[in-house]
Amino acid sequence: MLMIYIDADACPVKDEVYRVARRYAMPVRVVTREPLRVPADALIERVVQADFGAVDDWIAAQAGGGDIVITADIPLAARCLANGARVLSPRGEPFTDNDIGGALAMRALMDELRQSGTLTGGPAPMTPKDRSRFLSKLDETINAIRRTFSARK
Numbered sequence: 172m173l174m175i176y177i178d179a180d181a182c183p184v185k186d187e188v189y190r191v192a193r194r195y196a197m198p199v200r201v202v203t204r205e206p207l208r209v210p211a212d213a214l215i216e217r218v219v220q221a222d223f224g225a226v227d228d229w230i231a232a233q234a235g236g237g238d239i240v241i242t243a244d245i246p247l248a249a250r251c252l253a254n255g256a257r258v259l260s261p262r263g264e265p266f267t268d269n270d271i272g273g274a275l276a277m278r279a280l281m282d283e284l285r286q287s288g289t290l291t292g293g294p295a296p297m298t299p300k301d302r303s304r305f306l307s308k309l310d311e312t313i314n315a316i317r318r319t320f321s322a323r324k
Contacts, residue, residue: 178242263304
């Protein structure tokens with residue numbers, strides 16, 4: 172069954188995911204460290220884990236072929252890709268097998284620069300263009316998965 176998993180603690184596009192999931196009648200698992208409000212909807216389930224590591228471990232253990240994971244966490248994205256899931260960042264950038272190695276290397280470099288004090292600050296704030304790109308890529312990803320699964324029948 173197609174499922175969307177959201178690494179939810181810092182995800183800025185939860186409402187967009189809910190809207191798209193309802194349109195396609197797709198179940199969503201909102202995985203979080205802290206209890207947070209989710210819409211009262213049979214398709215949307217909140218899963219609370221003890222800490223960030225447990226959130227990542229749970230998502231990585233559950234997500235597989237035909238599933239979509241929404242996360243900005245590059246190591247989590249790599250684990251989910253290894254299980255056959257499709258992964259999107261909240262800005263609508265897909266993580267793929269072809270680019271995850273480079274993304275992991277860039278993450279390590281940026282972490283080293285931040286720790287040395289050479290680089291400060293975080294990512295730029297979300298823009299309406301980012302949200303629009305995310306919605307478009309999520310819709311595109313769902314349709315690609317549906318085509319793949321309907322072709323197998």
